[in-house]
Amino acid sequence: MTTAASVDHVLVVGAGLAGLRTVAELRAAGYTGRLELIGAEVHPPYDRPPLSKELLSKPGPVWLAEDLGHDLTELADEVHLGVRAASLRSSTDGVQVTSAGGRTFSADQVVLATGSHALRPPEWTGVVTLHTLDEAEQLRSALAERGEVIVIGAGWIGAEVAGVAAGAGSRVQVLESGPVPLWRQLGEELGQRTVPWYAEAGVSLH
Incomplete structure (x- = not known):
C-alpha cells in the first residue's frame, strides 16, 4: 500500500539521521511507493554527536554509523549522495528539487530533512565549524x-x-x-x- 493513492513517489532531502529516520518510518508505516533520498555529503547517514565527543579517540568513519539501526540502501529505492539541493518548486504536477549541479528530481511529495548549519561570515579565515564528518577531519588535523x-x-x-x-x-x-x-x-x-x-x-x- 501507499500512504495515499496520489503519493507514489516521495523524495527526502537530507541524508542525516532525520532523513534516514523519515525513510525508515515511512516503510514501517506500510508505504510501498517509490522512496528517493538526496544528501549533500558524500557519506552515508551517521550519528553526529560522536563528532565532538569522540573527536580524537575514534578517528575512523565506520563506527559513526554503527548504532543507527537502519540500512538506508535497503529501505530507499535510490540514494544520491554528494548532491546539494539548491531550489524547490511546487506545482499541481508535484514537486521539483534542483541540485546545485543543475540536476532535477521530481516527486509527488518532498520531505525536507536538511538540519541546521552554523553561520560563518565569509571574511573569516581559519575558522572551522563542526557539523559534518569532513569538518571533524579538518578540525582533527588542526588540533594535531x-x-x-x-x-x-x-x-x-x-x-x-x-x-x-x-x-x-x-x-x-x-x-x-x-x-x-x-x-x-x-x-x-x-x-x-x-x-x-x-x-x-x-x-x-x-
Whole structure:
C-alpha cells in the first residue's frame, strides 16, 4: 500500500539521521511507493554527536554509523549522495528539487530533512565549524598542531570540543555571548554550575 493513492513517489532531502529516520518510518508505516533520498555529503547517514565527543579517540568513519539501526540502501529505492539541493518548486504536477549541479528530481511529495548549519561570515579565515564528518577531519588535523584554539560558543558541542582540544595539549579559550555556559539549554542557575568545569579542564572561559 501507499500512504495515499496520489503519493507514489516521495523524495527526502537530507541524508542525516532525520532523513534516514523519515525513510525508515515511512516503510514501517506500510508505504510501498517509490522512496528517493538526496544528501549533500558524500557519506552515508551517521550519528553526529560522536563528532565532538569522540573527536580524537575514534578517528575512523565506520563506527559513526554503527548504532543507527537502519540500512538506508535497503529501505530507499535510490540514494544520491554528494548532491546539494539548491531550489524547490511546487506545482499541481508535484514537486521539483534542483541540485546545485543543475540536476532535477521530481516527486509527488518532498520531505525536507536538511538540519541546521552554523553561520560563518565569509571574511573569516581559519575558522572551522563542526557539523559534518569532513569538518571533524579538518578540525582533527588542526588540533594535531597543538596551537591556540578559540571556541565560539559554550554550548554542548563547544564544551566538548574545548575539553578535547585542551586534553590534546592545545591552549583553549571559549567565548560565550550569554551570561553563563548552556544558559539557553539549562537556565542561568544550572549553567553557572558548569563554569568550574572549564577551569578544571584547563580552558579559559570568557
